[in-house]
Amino acid sequence: MEYYESEAQYLKDLDKRSGLPEGFLVSTAFVNFIPGEKPVVEKLSMNLTLIKLKEPSECFGAVYTKNAFPGAPVILGRKRLNNKFIRGILINNRIANVSARNGEEDAERILKELAELLGGSSQDYIPASTGIIGWKLPVEEIVKALPGLAVNLRGGSVLSAAKAIMTTDSFPKVRQEKVGDGTVVGIAKGAGMIEPNMGTMLAFILTDLYLDREEMRKILKKSVNRTFNRISIDGDQSTSDTAVIVSSGKKKTADFSEVERAVEEVCRKLAEDIVRNGEGVGHVMEVAVKRAPSEEVAVNIGKAVINSPLVKTAVFGNDPNVGRLLSSVGDYCGTNVPELSLRNLRINLGGIEVFSDRFFRLDTEKERRLADYLKNCGFNPALHGYPVHDKKVEIVIDLGEGTENAKVLGSDLSYQYVKENADYRS
């Protein structure tokens, strides 16, 4: 990633990579409504985003949250995976439409109205919602905004959609890869309740490269598993995690593996963007677990470290409290893989060895270097609008007990995180 000094500079860069693949149009609209649950009578705003295929496509797929209380759009979207084709995706932010009475009927009603404007039936459109759990969608207000949405459909750029799907995200996220004369472009939304299991909060991958449905779904599943499923902001898997992929099939695919690589790359970069945009993130952390007996153990140890509130707060405070790294590895291993030998464990922070041969390797000089390293990797979590730089706090946990490796990405825990989440609905 480049270094950005202003939001304008960042948006200029995004603009370059926001080109829509052939065969797609997008549109956004703005809705004001008074929620029926909020104790203070106050208007809230909601964005609608429509991604429309010029022609119906059979080539689409999605992976969804494993949360036992999926939102209504997740329930409906799962069913639509069996349909012959889709014509588009309708997304709203602000209210996630989860376990609200008549949530499924509400979503279907809206899609039915949309289909009357754009053709086909409600079945041809995939719904996606993000935001507050438990409240109802303002159905009438959304229906009223649909004609405007239909009229404004445009090709060219996906950037307006990337902006409109945000909730507490501080910057829009777009990533693009070229394969031959085709394009894979992805947008994502997500800043909190992030430990995806199947996809992040919302991600949409669009391409004009032809892939048959089964190939496409296999690629998406594999890519999601290696990218979105390896990040965590707060360990909370949401009710709405959704990653959708759609191809317009307009371009011939010369090299299947190149498309596979491009999709994974777009997912990886979006996943990194999501972490860098986590609520109140002051440091991005990358934990590389090496020489583990299995990939599962590697991922789980990485997650244990990256999700430890004590590791996260220490990094936020630029305090190289490496005892907490060891403690979180030991906590996970002692409880879950007590048979695993940890005699060969080495821990490095920012390339500096802090633990090896069963003991800490610390002195005043090293403590000073470690603190400087953390300071240098940080940025101001209150800053909004654009990611400043792409530095990461690099933690290496080398188990020396196998051949499997995994990297997980996460963030520190700041005042700003507490602030944003303490009054999320206000």
Next chain:
Amino acid sequence: MEYYESEAQYLKDLDKRSGLPEGFLVSTAFVNFIPGEKPVVEKLSMNLTLIKLKEPSECFGAVYTKNAFPGAPVILGRKRLNNKFIRGILINNRIANVSARNGEEDAERILKELAELLGGSSQDYIPASTGIIGWKLPVEEIVKALPGLAVNLRGGSVLSAAKAIMTTDSFPKVRQEKVGDGTVVGIAKGAGMIEPNMGTMLAFILTDLYLDREEMRKILKKSVNRTFNRISIDGDQSTSDTAVIVSSGKKKTADFSEVERAVEEVCRKLAEDIVRNGEGVGHVMEVAVKRAPSEEVAVNIGKAVINSPLVKTAVFGNDPNVGRLLSSVGDYCGTNVPELSLRNLRINLGGIEVFSDRFFRLDTEKERRLADYLKNCGFNPALHGYPVHDKKVEIVIDLGEGTENAKVLGSDLSYQYVKENADYRS
């Protein structure tokens, strides 16, 4: 618990329940030292606490952390469980003596010097340490302070020990139960890195009631499992969790089950004290999981809710964002017990039903009552010295799918928590 308006009032109450059982003496001392690892040359202070039996006792037991990197005192303490008797316990705060080079030798050296002053061998004394992980104990400074510690041994009250074992604890914790003419008294230390597995950071239960060694160990294990193992501040199981029980055997035990009840009650109240004293705690939360298919599922769902950063921050902000309660239940169940039906799930917050028959039951009036309820349960997390009141945020998760129940206790996530843990070592 009573309501306290000042630290003096609280200490007066503690004093009443701090009477040492027969056969015990305690002593504390203060040590200044310059750590060999801290980048800034600066004196730190450490407290030493000695709990001494007047006569060696065969009746003792302990449960320790399952962390794969236990501290040196845990390693040595575990071995001493096979010894014929003990003469005392030596505790230090500030440095946990975990994975520091020569940590075991250092602890043994200190106990050897202690034994020369007090009789017996180093094997007759159990060590316990709490504080920073990875740094070395200041052995020479501790050894110099031991004669003072030996000279000051006194009976009467355990309160000085309860104060001396604290680190970031904001108030001392003592609980007592009477059984016949005997006493069970416990002290505990713990405010962060709290999701005990075998005991909290440090807890010491002393009694004059005779129990044979095996009975005593059985009681401790069961009590710890039902009390300390059902609390969580931040989900981090420390390297030093220790609960020790010792009897002087001076009083006859008329009713074994009464002693069992008393030990569990002391552990339960200390566990509650620890949560109420959690770092930066503004609300104590109690999650009661009812009608679960197994006790394990009940405990795990409770822990999932109580450890969700999003639930914790919402409660801190007095925001009844009950969608997050559902999401954390669904996150745990979807991933771990996907076969469990949740059709009968009911969720109550402060006695107010928010979810039943598969949907949220929310309106503006209810949202207002819920917000008022949360406000009323809170206190100022920056307040130090004493617990103000014993209110809890009561969350009921009724699964309606079985007969097993469990309660877990935890806390919100505040700015103060982040602050204390961002500069813990400064």
